[in-house]
Amino acid sequence: MQDSIRAVSWTDAGIALLDQRQLPHRAEILVLNTVREVAEAIQRMVVRGAPAIGITAAYAVVLAARGRYAADASRWKHAVAADLALLAGARPTAVNLAWALQRMAALIAQLEGDPGPPLLAEARRIHAEDIAANHRMGELGAAVIESPCEVLTHCNAGALATGGFGTALGVIRSAFTAGKIRCVYADETRPWLQGARLTAWELLQDHIPVKLIADGAATYAMRQGKVRWVIVGADRIAANGDVANKIGTYGLAVSARYHGVGFMVVAPISTLDLGIAHGSHIPIEERGADELVCLGERRVAAAGAGAWNPVFDVTPAELIDVIVTERGVVRAPNREKLAALIATETPPNRA
Amino acid sequence: MQDSIRAVSWTDAGIALLDQRQLPHRAEILVLNTVREVAEAIQRMVVRGAPAIGITAAYAVVLAARGRYAADASRWKHAVAADLALLAGARPTAVNLAWALQRMAALIAQLEGDPGPPLLAEARRIHAEDIAANHRMGELGAAVIESPCEVLTHCNAGALATGGFGTALGVIRSAFTAGKIRCVYADETRPWLQGARLTAWELLQDHIPVKLIADGAATYAMRQGKVRWVIVGADRIAANGDVANKIGTYGLAVSARYHGVGFMVVAPISTLDLGIAHGSHIPIEERGADELVCLGERRVAAAGAGAWNPVFDVTPAELIDVIVTERGVVRAPNREKLAALIATETPPNRA
Secondary structure (H helix, E strand, O other): OOOHHHHEEEEEEEEEEEEOOOOOOOOOOEOOOOOOHHHHHHHHHOOHHHHHHHHHHHHHHHHHHHHHHOOOOHHHHHHHHHHHHHHHHOEEEEEEHHHHHHHHHHHHHHHOOHHHHHHHHHHHHHHHHHHHHHHHHHHHHHHHHOOOOEEOOOOOOOOOOOOOOOOOOHHHHHHHHHHEEEEEEEEOOOOOOOHHHHHHHHHHHOOOOOOEHHHHHHHHHHOOOOOEEEOOOEEEEEEOEEEEEEEEHHHHHHHHHHHHEEEEEOOOOOHHEOOOOOOOHHHOOOOOOOOEEEOOOOOOOOOOOOEEEEEEEEOOHHHEEEEEEEOOOEEEOOHHHHHHHHHOOOOOOOO | OOOOOOOOEEEOEEEEEOOOOOOOOOOEEEEOOOOOHHHHHHHHOOOOHHHHHHHHHHHHHHHHHHHHHHHHOOOOHHHHHHHHHHHHOOOOOHHHHHHHHHHHHHHHOOOOOHHHHHHHHHHHHHHHHHHHHHHHHHHHHHHHHHOOOEEEEOOOOOOOOOOOOOOOOHHHHHHOOOOEEEEEEEEEEOOOOOHHHHHHHHHOOOOOOOEEHHHHHHHHHHOOOOOOEEOOOOOOOEEOOOOOOOOOOOHHHHHHHHOOEEEEEOHHHHHOOOOOHHHHHHHOOOOOOOOHEEOOOOEEOOOOEEOEEEEEEEOOOHHHHEEOOOEEEOOOOHHHHHHHHHHHHOOOOOO
């Protein structure tokens, strides 16, 4: 299985991001050296996907700390706080960004001397742990699928959205290898078309059969019996199991329940936000009208048309059959089950 | 209210079609003189929308009969049958096409002498009746809406899809005039973007506030309480009340029911197909993968990605709260109620 797609990697020259706005036409790598560049790259969706954003931000903290330490070794910790704040504000919905920054900040608080090497080691650990978690979730999620079937995914929760391998697409990769998936229906996922541009590309790299559908065709596909499972990622999971994910996810969950189709959310523990009691409190990013009234440079809608462009929505826990994390599978998720999961020790990685 | 948008009109030079593929950028009129050109224009969606297609086909029969009669006045009725078959095969799902052709064929069977003038008069009647039906449906549908609210529509069921005024947008126009609609959410409606390109343009002409949303955002809009009614057109209604309409309609109906949002279908009697017992027997057009893997000329998805592109779906009657026709409003539609509606005489047009 493809494990070589890397949305983000650390190089001696800086943070290397695969510019996802150019895929699948061009695999262009941008190498960034400043926190401001990285924050802008996150905001402009050069890199996207909750875990990938978190990893990118962790590496950006290395850049920030190095620069601040070089400028003033006695006051760098104070100065670097502004960099962390800048990164934290780049996008509001995915919690992995804040999670990675908090983990880096916790280490910063303990450091003495040159912060570069220990912070780089920590960022690399965050990255490696994410990849390992994806492989573990792949195994666990694939085990939930009982027999060969077709599945539907939304947006891109693949190698491109993570440190590597993917969350939802990690499960799909593992289940395909195990002979449990025959074909993947991929929502094209307007307005950014992550399904058409990214998910189809990723799956084709691994020779997994993929059929694109218009987002509006998903419910009809379920009616036609074409789909046994909907498998998606998550940008933030509230303590009660409500899941924020790409706009359109909630509609899929409503339709899946109506048709008796399984609904699986795949996300690492870093996506769980116990500080948010209920999904309704998750901040939902709204982006500009341009993403809807224009296609690329070209205006599609008549001048004067308004738009409402929330780019995430919240799926209530009661519509979710399974949440798959690297620590285990939670069926019919709720506050108690998620609290118990968090309280468990991380099992030894079997991969 | 805007009543001057004309998707199709008859001129001395032939059938004038507003090329809807160019909207809203250019209002280009194509004048067509042959049946072959008209069939191709329907197939390629120069004109679209079930009633508009029916009216266009009726006018095309005038062209056909004139030509065949001029070529051989004794055998023209035999020859024109091939033209009717060509038109009938242009698109499979909307029944108004077959309905209009049957009505023209019934007149042809009775004709003697030059068929041009009587057939043109019949085509003009079909067109005028459609406009009158739309105005009547506008009144009836608006009366169903109890108090000022926001509504959601899908695709384009407006003046552009009909002889004029519109079915779903006719209701929206009438209800807006009556102060019952504050704002219209318009699904952009992939893959052809009829919502973004056509519905937004039509509503703006009438100064009706419109907000475009991604198709995937509709269910979330309902969750947020932004929508009281979903109002859509229809391409064919089976005898049991199942409705074929633009892909995505069925998902809206499932979501509307889940949220207690009203679901209204607006369509003239010509859309009712009593020859089809159940929605599952309605032929559903599937179009090429190109509509999904490309945006205009540009390929979006990686080469090798397949696609499933049904352009209509079927909404079962049990998810429909109201069907509005020019003969009256049917709540909780079923076979018996629709049969009773068909059996009624057309009331005098109050418009």
